[in-house]
Amino acid sequence: KQEVTQIPAALSVPEGENLVLNCSFTDSAIYNLQWFRQDPGKGLTSLLLIQSSQREQTSGRLNASLDKSSGRSTLYIAASQPGDSATYLCAVVDDYKLSFGAGTTVTVRA
Amino acid sequence: EAGVAQSPRYKIIEKRQSVAFWCNPISGHATLYWYQQILGQGPKLLIQFQNNGVVDDSQLPKDRFSAERLKGVDSTLKIQPAKLEDSAVYLCASSLSQQTNGYTFGSGTRLTVV
Numbered sequence: 001k002q003e004v005t006q007i008p009a010a011l012s013v014p015e016g017e018n019l020v021l022n023c024s025f026t027d028s029a030i031y032n033l034q035w036f037r038q039d040p041g042k043g044l045t046s047l048l049l050i051q052s053s054q055r056e057q058t059s060g061r062l063n064a065s066l067d068k069s070s071g072r073s074t075l076y077i078a079a080s081q082p083g084d085s086a087t088y089l090c091a092v093v094d095d096y097k098l099s100f101g102a103g104t105t106v107t108v109r110a
Numbered sequence: 111e112a113g114v115a116q117s118p119r120y121k122i123i124e125k126r127q128s129v130a131f132w133c134n135p136i137s138g139h140a141t142l143y144w145y146q147q148i149l150g151q152g153p154k155l156l157i158q159f160q161n162n163g164v165v166d167d168s169q170l171p172k173d174r175f176s177a178e179r180l181k182g183v184d185s186t187l188k189i190q191p192a193k194l195e196d197s198a199v200y201l202c203a204s205s206l207s208q209q210t211n212g213y214t215f216g217s218g219t220r221l222t223v224v
Contacts, residue, residue, distance in 0.1 A: 004152070032212060034212045034213065036215070041199070041218075041220055042217060042218065043116075043199075043201055043215045043217040043218040044153075044201065044203075044215040045215075046212060046213070046214065046215075047148055049211075049212040057151070060203050073198070086197065089153075090211075091152075093212075097155065098143070098203075098213060100152030100153050100154075101152050102151055102152045103152060
Protein backbone atom coordinates (compact mmCIF):
# COMPACT_ATOMS: atom_id res chain seq x y z
CA LYS A 1 0.00 0.00 0.00
CA GLN A 2 1.36 3.41 -0.98
CA GLU A 3 2.20 5.71 1.92
CA VAL A 4 2.79 9.41 1.27
CA THR A 5 4.47 11.56 3.90
CA GLN A 6 4.92 15.31 3.95
CA ILE A 7 7.41 17.04 6.20
CA PRO A 8 7.16 19.46 7.87
CA ALA A 9 3.48 19.51 8.83
CA ALA A 10 3.62 23.29 9.25
CA LEU A 11 5.99 26.05 8.24
CA SER A 12 6.11 29.77 9.00
CA VAL A 13 8.47 32.08 7.10
CA PRO A 14 8.90 35.83 6.59
CA GLU A 15 7.88 37.30 3.27
CA GLY A 16 10.54 36.98 0.58
CA GLU A 17 12.07 33.78 1.89
CA ASN A 18 12.18 30.72 -0.36
CA LEU A 19 9.98 27.77 0.63
CA VAL A 20 11.01 24.12 0.44
CA LEU A 21 8.29 21.51 0.91
CA ASN A 22 9.10 17.82 1.00
CA CYS A 23 7.09 14.77 -0.04
CA SER A 24 8.13 11.12 0.19
CA PHE A 25 6.37 7.98 -1.02
CA THR A 26 7.03 4.32 -0.35
CA ASP A 27 6.32 2.67 -3.72
CA SER A 28 8.31 4.12 -6.63
CA ALA A 29 6.09 2.50 -9.30
CA ILE A 30 4.07 5.65 -9.89
CA TYR A 31 2.55 7.13 -13.05
CA ASN A 32 2.83 10.72 -11.93
CA LEU A 33 2.94 13.06 -8.94
CA GLN A 34 0.75 16.11 -8.49
CA TRP A 35 1.13 19.09 -6.14
CA PHE A 36 -2.03 20.84 -4.98
CA ARG A 37 -2.79 23.98 -3.03
CA GLN A 38 -5.73 24.12 -0.62
CA ASP A 39 -7.04 27.27 1.02
CA PRO A 40 -8.98 26.87 4.30
CA GLY A 41 -12.34 25.19 3.74
CA LYS A 42 -11.85 25.10 -0.01
CA GLY A 43 -11.18 22.53 -2.71
CA LEU A 44 -7.84 21.61 -4.24
CA THR A 45 -6.12 23.66 -6.91
CA SER A 46 -3.59 21.82 -9.05
CA LEU A 47 -0.19 23.50 -9.10
CA LEU A 48 2.11 21.13 -10.95
CA LEU A 49 1.89 17.66 -12.49
CA ILE A 50 5.12 15.69 -12.96
CA GLN A 51 5.07 12.56 -15.12
CA SER A 52 7.11 9.61 -13.90
CA SER A 53 9.56 10.11 -16.78
CA GLN A 54 10.23 13.73 -15.83
CA ARG A 55 12.67 15.12 -13.29
CA GLU A 56 11.04 18.48 -12.70
CA GLN A 57 8.30 20.91 -13.67
CA THR A 58 8.22 24.68 -13.39
CA SER A 59 5.45 27.24 -13.32
CA GLY A 60 6.29 30.82 -12.47
CA ARG A 61 7.78 30.93 -8.96
CA LEU A 62 7.05 27.23 -8.44
CA ASN A 63 9.40 24.39 -9.23
CA ALA A 64 8.83 20.74 -8.36
CA SER A 65 11.40 17.98 -8.64
CA LEU A 66 10.86 14.25 -8.70
CA ASP A 67 13.30 11.48 -7.80
CA LYS A 68 11.37 8.27 -8.34
CA SER A 69 14.16 5.95 -7.32
CA SER A 70 14.42 7.49 -3.87
CA GLY A 71 10.68 8.13 -3.57
CA ARG A 72 10.96 11.88 -3.10
CA SER A 73 9.57 15.09 -4.50
CA THR A 74 10.30 18.66 -3.47
CA LEU A 75 8.24 21.77 -4.15
CA TYR A 76 10.18 25.03 -4.20
CA ILE A 77 8.39 28.37 -4.00
CA ALA A 78 10.67 31.31 -4.69
CA ALA A 79 10.35 34.70 -3.00
CA SER A 80 7.31 33.78 -0.90
CA GLN A 81 4.39 36.19 -0.52
CA PRO A 82 1.58 36.36 2.07
CA GLY A 83 -0.78 35.12 -0.65
CA ASP A 84 1.17 31.85 -0.70
CA SER A 85 -0.20 31.03 2.74
CA ALA A 86 -2.16 27.79 2.32
CA THR A 87 -1.87 24.03 2.75
CA TYR A 88 0.17 22.26 0.08
CA LEU A 89 -0.65 18.62 -0.66
CA CYS A 90 1.28 16.14 -2.70
CA ALA A 91 -0.37 13.12 -4.28
CA VAL A 92 0.91 10.18 -6.31
CA VAL A 93 -0.91 8.07 -8.89
CA ASP A 94 -0.11 4.39 -8.91
CA ASP A 95 -2.16 1.33 -9.80
CA TYR A 96 -5.08 3.61 -10.74
CA LYS A 97 -5.25 5.22 -7.32
CA LEU A 98 -4.38 8.69 -6.08
CA SER A 99 -2.76 8.69 -2.65
CA PHE A 100 -2.35 11.92 -0.69
CA GLY A 101 -0.03 13.12 2.00
CA ALA A 102 -1.50 15.03 4.95
CA GLY A 103 -0.11 18.31 3.66
CA THR A 104 2.19 21.10 4.79
CA THR A 105 0.48 24.23 6.10
CA VAL A 106 2.46 27.32 5.13
CA THR A 107 2.19 30.75 6.72
CA VAL A 108 4.05 33.62 5.09
CA ARG A 109 4.41 36.58 7.48
CA ALA A 110 4.27 40.09 6.02
CA GLU B 111 -12.95 24.73 -19.92
CA ALA B 112 -15.45 24.75 -17.07
CA GLY B 113 -14.22 23.13 -13.87
CA VAL B 114 -15.74 20.47 -11.66
CA ALA B 115 -18.97 21.80 -10.17
CA GLN B 116 -20.16 20.79 -6.72
CA SER B 117 -23.18 21.75 -4.63
CA PRO B 118 -24.03 22.70 -2.01
CA ARG B 119 -20.93 24.50 -0.71
CA TYR B 120 -21.94 24.09 2.92
CA LYS B 121 -24.39 21.90 4.79
CA ILE B 122 -25.21 21.61 8.48
CA ILE B 123 -27.40 18.71 9.60
CA GLU B 124 -28.23 16.91 12.80
CA LYS B 125 -26.97 13.40 13.40
CA ARG B 126 -29.20 10.66 12.01
CA GLN B 127 -30.47 12.97 9.26
CA SER B 128 -29.71 12.33 5.60
CA VAL B 129 -27.81 14.52 3.15
CA ALA B 130 -26.91 14.44 -0.54
CA PHE B 131 -24.11 16.06 -2.51
CA TRP B 132 -24.00 16.66 -6.23
CA CYS B 133 -21.08 16.76 -8.67
CA ASN B 134 -20.81 17.63 -12.35
CA PRO B 135 -17.38 16.71 -13.75
CA ILE B 136 -15.51 18.33 -16.60
CA SER B 137 -17.12 17.49 -19.93
CA GLY B 138 -15.53 14.41 -21.47
CA HIS B 139 -13.93 13.16 -18.26
CA ALA B 140 -14.91 9.53 -17.96
CA THR B 141 -13.48 9.00 -14.49
CA LEU B 142 -15.11 10.58 -11.43
CA TYR B 143 -14.02 10.34 -7.80
CA TRP B 144 -15.48 11.23 -4.43
CA TYR B 145 -13.05 11.98 -1.61
CA GLN B 146 -13.61 12.64 2.08
CA GLN B 147 -11.24 15.05 3.81
CA ILE B 148 -11.34 15.24 7.57
CA LEU B 149 -9.79 18.35 9.12
CA GLY B 150 -5.99 18.09 9.25
CA GLN B 151 -5.80 15.03 7.01
CA GLY B 152 -5.25 14.37 3.34
CA PRO B 153 -8.26 13.41 1.20
CA LYS B 154 -9.34 9.77 1.31
CA LEU B 155 -10.94 8.08 -1.68
CA LEU B 156 -14.53 6.95 -1.08
CA ILE B 157 -15.54 5.79 -4.55
CA GLN B 158 -14.29 5.87 -8.12
CA PHE B 159 -16.50 5.65 -11.23
CA GLN B 160 -15.45 4.88 -14.79
CA ASN B 161 -18.34 6.18 -16.89
CA ASN B 162 -21.33 4.92 -14.87
CA GLY B 163 -19.63 1.83 -13.46
CA VAL B 164 -17.98 1.57 -10.05
CA VAL B 165 -14.23 0.85 -10.21
CA ASP B 166 -13.38 1.08 -6.52
CA ASP B 167 -15.63 1.52 -3.51
CA SER B 168 -13.54 -0.41 -1.02
CA GLN B 169 -13.38 2.49 1.46
CA LEU B 170 -17.02 3.54 1.18
CA PRO B 171 -18.98 2.83 4.41
CA LYS B 172 -21.76 1.09 2.55
CA ASP B 173 -24.05 0.81 5.56
CA ARG B 174 -24.63 4.56 5.41
CA PHE B 175 -23.01 5.95 2.25
CA SER B 176 -24.23 5.45 -1.30
CA ALA B 177 -23.25 6.99 -4.62
CA GLU B 178 -24.46 6.83 -8.16
CA ARG B 179 -23.46 8.20 -11.53
CA LEU B 180 -26.38 7.95 -13.87
CA LYS B 181 -25.65 8.23 -17.59
CA GLY B 182 -21.94 8.51 -16.83
CA VAL B 183 -22.00 12.26 -16.21
CA ASP B 184 -23.35 13.80 -12.96
CA SER B 185 -22.95 12.02 -9.69
CA THR B 186 -24.60 12.16 -6.27
CA LEU B 187 -23.20 11.01 -2.94
CA LYS B 188 -25.65 10.33 -0.12
CA ILE B 189 -25.22 9.77 3.59
CA GLN B 190 -28.07 8.21 5.55
CA PRO B 191 -28.06 8.35 8.53
CA ALA B 192 -25.27 10.82 9.25
CA LYS B 193 -22.94 10.48 12.21
CA LEU B 194 -20.85 13.12 13.97
CA GLU B 195 -17.67 11.62 12.49
CA ASP B 196 -18.96 12.29 8.96
CA SER B 197 -18.18 15.97 9.45
CA ALA B 198 -15.66 16.67 6.70
CA VAL B 199 -15.16 18.28 3.31
CA TYR B 200 -16.44 16.09 0.49
CA LEU B 201 -14.47 16.60 -2.69
CA CYS B 202 -15.37 15.52 -6.18
CA ALA B 203 -12.68 15.12 -8.84
CA SER B 204 -12.58 14.05 -12.45
CA SER B 205 -9.87 12.89 -14.79
CA LEU B 206 -9.47 12.37 -18.52
CA SER B 207 -6.56 10.04 -18.03
CA GLN B 208 -5.19 9.79 -14.52
CA GLN B 209 -1.87 8.50 -15.76
CA THR B 210 -1.13 11.47 -17.99
CA ASN B 211 -3.50 14.31 -17.20
CA GLY B 212 -3.84 14.25 -13.46
CA TYR B 213 -6.94 15.17 -11.53
CA THR B 214 -9.16 18.28 -11.38
CA PHE B 215 -11.01 18.89 -8.13
CA GLY B 216 -14.16 20.80 -7.36
CA SER B 217 -14.49 23.34 -4.54
CA GLY B 218 -15.92 20.75 -2.19
CA THR B 219 -18.89 20.58 0.16
CA ARG B 220 -18.22 21.23 3.83
CA LEU B 221 -20.51 19.05 5.94
CA THR B 222 -21.03 19.68 9.63
CA VAL B 223 -23.00 17.11 11.61
CA VAL B 224 -24.23 18.35 15.00
